[in-house]
Amino acid sequence: MNGTTAVFRRELASYFVTPVAYVFIVIFLILAGAFTFYLGAFYERGQADLQPFFTFHPWLYLILVPALSMRLWAEERKGGTVELLLTQPLSLAAAVLGKFLAAWSFAAIALALTVPLWFTVGYLGEPDHGVIAAGYVGSALMAGAFLAVGSALSAATRSQIVAFILTVVVCLALLLAGLPLVLDAFRALGLPQAVIDAIASLSFLTHFGAIGKGVLDLRDVLYFLVMIVFFLYATVLVIELKKAD
Amino acid sequence: MIEVLNLTKRYGETAAVADVSFRVEPGQVLGFLGPNGAGKTTTMRMLAGFLTPSEGAARICGHDIVMDSLAARRRLGYLPEGAPSYGEMRVGEFLGFIADVRGMQPARRRQRLEDVQARLDLGGVWRQTIDTLSKGFRRRVGLAQAILDDPPVLVLDEPTDGLDPNQKHEVRELIHAMRDKTVIVSTHILEEVEAVCTRAIIIDAGRIVADSTPQALLARSRYAGAVSVRAAHPAVVRDRLLGIGGVAEVEVEGDRVVALAQPGVEILTAIEQCLRADNVEVFELSRERGRLDDVFRSLTKPDTRAHRPAWHAGQESPA
Numbered sequence: 001m002n003g004t005t006a007v008f009r010r011e012l013a014s015y016f017v018t019p020v021a022y023v024f025i026v027i028f029l030i031l032a033g034a035f036t037f038y039l040g041a042f043y044e045r046g047q048a049d050l051q052p053f054f055t056f057h058p059w060l061y062l063i064l065v066p067a068l069s070m071r072l073w074a075e076e077r078k079g080g081t082v083e084l085l086l087t088q089p090l091s092l093a094a095a096v097l098g099k100f101l102a103a104w105s106f107a108a109i110a111l112a113l114t115v116p117l118w119f120t121v122g123y124l125g126e127p128d129h130g131v132i133a134a135g136y137v138g139s140a141l142m143a144g145a146f147l148a149v150g151s152a153l154s155a156a157t158r159s160q161i162v163a164f165i166l167t168v169v170v171c172l173a174l175l176l177a178g179l180p181l182v183l184d185a186f187r188a189l190g191l192p193q194a195v196i197d198a199i200a201s202l203s204f205l206t207h208f209g210a211i212g213k214g215v216l217d218l219r220d221v222l223y224f225l226v227m228i229v230f231f232l233y234a235t236v237l238v239i240e241l242k243k244a245d
Numbered sequence: 246m247i248e249v250l251n252l253t254k255r256y257g258e259t260a261a262v263a264d265v266s267f268r269v270e271p272g273q274v275l276g277f278l279g280p281n282g283a284g285k286t287t288t289m290r291m292l293a294g295f296l297t298p299s300e301g302a303a304r305i306c307g308h309d310i311v312m313d314s315l316a317a318r319r320r321l322g323y324l325p326e327g328a329p330s331y332g333e334m335r336v337g338e339f340l341g342f343i344a345d346v347r348g349m350q351p352a353r354r355r356q357r358l359e360d361v362q363a364r365l366d367l368g369g370v371w372r373q374t375i376d377t378l379s380k381g382f383r384r385r386v387g388l389a390q391a392i393l394d395d396p397p398v399l400v401l402d403e404p405t406d407g408l409d410p411n412q413k414h415e416v417r418e419l420i421h422a423m424r425d426k427t428v429i430v431s432t433h434i435l436e437e438v439e440a441v442c443t444r445a446i447i448i449d450a451g452r453i454v455a456d457s458t459p460q461a462l463l464a465r466s467r468y469a470g471a472v473s474v475r476a477a478h479p480a481v482v483r484d485r486l487l488g489i490g491g492v493a494e495v496e497v498e499g500d501r502v503v504a505l506a507q508p509g510v511e512i513l514t515a516i517e518q519c520l521r522a523d524n525v526e527v528f529e530l531s532r533e534r535g536r537l538d539d540v541f542r543s544l545t546k547p548d549t550r551a552h553r554p555a556w557h558a559g560q561e562s563p564a
Contacts, residue, residue: 006345010331017333080329084390087293088346089319243295 003090007098008105015106024068028110031060036117049127053117054135054212058175058205061146066167068107069150070160072099073239077158086243096235100151100228107143111136131214138211141224142204146171148231155238171204178203246270247292247398247427251301254287254451261287263451264301269427269444271397274420276442276459277431280545284451285431286326289402292429293323305398319347322396326403328387332376336367336386339375340393347394361389364419381412388419399428405437417441435537439463449545459537466535467494467543470506472516475529482525489515503533 015021032053040052076082085095121127149170154163176182178200186196200206207220247269254262262284269275279285290296292303294314303310308317330339340361344354362368365385370378375386384404391399404420405413413434420430420441430441438445439459447455447462455462463469476482482502486495491510496503506512513532520527 002348003346006342009345010334010342013338014331014333079332080325080327081331083290083293083295083325084329085346087295087318087321087323087325088343089315089348090346091315 003088003094004098004101007085007090007095008102011099011102012105015102020071021106024064024106025110025113028060028064029113031064032056032114033117035060047125050117050121050132050135051212053114054139054208057139058142058208061143062168062171062175065107065143065146066150066164066171068103069147069167070154070163072103072151073155073235074158074160074163077155077242078160082239082243086239092236092239093232096151096232096239100147100232100235103147103151104140104144107147108140111140111143128214134214134216135212137216138208138220138224141211141221142208145174145204145224145227145231148228148235149174152231152234152238155235156242174202175204178206246306247303247429249288249292249301249303252288252291252298252303253300254284254291254296255299260299260451262291265448265451265453266301267446267453267456269429271427272425273444274424274428274430274442276438276445277429277448278433278435278438278445278541279431279448281433283448283545285448286402287451288448289323289400289429289431290325292400293321293325294318295325319394320396320398322391322394322399324387324391324399324401324404327406328384328404330375330383330386330390333374335372335374336378337371339386340389343390343393349394357393357395361393364392364422365389366415381408384408384412384416388416392423397426399423399426401428401430403431403433405432405434413437435541438537447541447544454544455540462540463535463537466537466539467505468503468533468539469535470511471533471535472504472506472513473529473531473533474502474504474516474520474527475500476502476525476527478526482520482527485519485523485525486516489519491515500528 015024035056036050036053040055045052073082076085086092118127118132121132122129146167150163150167153166153170154160156166157163173182183196183200186199207223210217210220247267249265249267252262252265253260265284265288267275277285277288287296291298292305292310294310294317297311305317306320308320310317331342334342337358340358341354344358349357362371365388367382367385367389370382375383378386384407388401388404391401401420405416408416417437417440420428430437432438442459445455445457445459445462446453455465457465474482474486477500479497479500479502483495483497486492486502486504489504489512491507491512492504493507494505496505504512504516513530517530520530
């Protein structure tokens with residue numbers, strides 16, 4: 001546990017010594033605001049809720065989260081520090097977890113900075129605070145799942161750009177898994193309905209949508225947690241596999 | 246203590262390290278020598294638990310590097326090749342991070358950080374970002390990281406690579422001060438082996454080709470016991486030396502004439518007397534202990550022995 005905490009603290013601090021953290025936070029806040037007020041028509045709807053805010057989170061994360069996760073392991077491999085880190089008396093799982101938690105905390109900080117929006121809607125009307133709280137939980141969970149995917153793909157390459165692009169593509173596939181665009185492609189392959197349903201159930205959008213409506217179903221929460229654990233485990237495997245070169 | 250038994254690492258068909266076995270006791274400083282790509286770094290990476298061996302085993306203080314990896318790593322200080330560190334961190338933060346990862350208790354942490362700060366003279370750069378440091382300081386930070394936990398075993402991959410002579414000297418002094426530990430140092434600088442190592446292993450194409458003390462390796466050189474003469478007229482000296490009993494071969498390097506001795510024969514006195522008797526003008530006369538680079542070359546590349554003009558005793562010298 002010592003090791004995880006040390007890695008977590010180093011990693012989180014490293015976001016803030018470079019401009020990356022501030023650029024990320026500013027862009028996240030600007031885009032979140034712009035999407036909510038212009039695309040989401042926050043005022044025009046005349047409803048006191050944050051639906052227009054959360055609706056765009058999957059798309060915002062699709063671009064911004066890979067930018068956060070791309071450096072997790074690719075940078076360590078490129079700089080050779082991965083050798084330094086993994087020869088310390090520290091399990092690989094502890095290192096992977098520490099780094100992931102740091103990235104996730106950072107994303108949570110960015111998300112927490114949007115709370116004034118919650119106050120705004122509270123000032124303007126009588127929103128259902130439970131629904132909004134559920135939205136924040138769901139959004140944070142989804143960011144975690146994106147980050148876990150990014151962590152695994154960042155471990156697969158020493159190029160941050162490649163890690164970024166791969167993560168965007170995989171996350172896009174996971175987002176769209178429930179849409180006809182993806183499902184029709186699998187149907188064309190002649191897969192049985194059970195498989196198609198399984199793919200559809202992997203969709204981030206479906207699970208996030210449910211939470212965003214204020215239904216904090218244990219299955220949706222579990223879905224994101226399982227995704228996180230699965231991709232972190234994949235990260236461990238990928239690092240083991242790629243250490244040699 | 247480090248025990249290595251039939252350690253092998255294969256990449257596909259090729260073996261980067263093949264069947265390497267050795268044992269290093271506390272108090273020994275083992276020099277790990279070999280041409281680039283011979284398998285030095287791969288061996289060290291396996292010892293440090295970064296790479297998994299394809300075959301064979303190794304133990305650090307009795308802990309297997311695969312089965313009991315964490316315990317082995319806890320007893321090991323490792324300087325990876327190129328001394329990588331987190332460039333955006335300050336020196337003190339970086340070493341503090343290593344202390345935390347290794348789970349050092351607050352009192353010991355403070356005491357050890359102070360110790361390495363003094364030992365490696367890092368006080369002046371303690372608050373500086375590692376990226377802004379010179380190569381020598383970065384290497385020192387890497388060394389500080391390796392000895393921070395005061396581990397009984399040190400594995401240092403090219404600790405003096407790219408340093409200037411003063412810095413090299415400092416690093417050697419440091420290794421010297423670590424003599425009570427079990428130390429492996431890889432290098433391709435041969436003088437270093439003589440300077441710091443009690444034992445040397447030469448590895449070529451993944452295999453051990455020599456395992457001995459630096460002195461014994463020197464004795465294997467063609468130049469062991471050779472006599473080197475610097476004179477105004479090398480050609481004259483050469484002709485004289487060829488006539489002396491016990492001289493196997495004579496080489497001319499500029500104004501220096503080197504007489505190679507037949508194995509086990511001391512030729513210095515004979516040469517000195519001969520030159521004095523004939524009144525040959527000599528600037529300098531010295532006996533060589535042997536040349537490590539010569540041994541190194543002959544062991545790692547047997548076909549390409551250095552070609553210099555050489556005439557065998559009894560042969561007619563060319564005009």
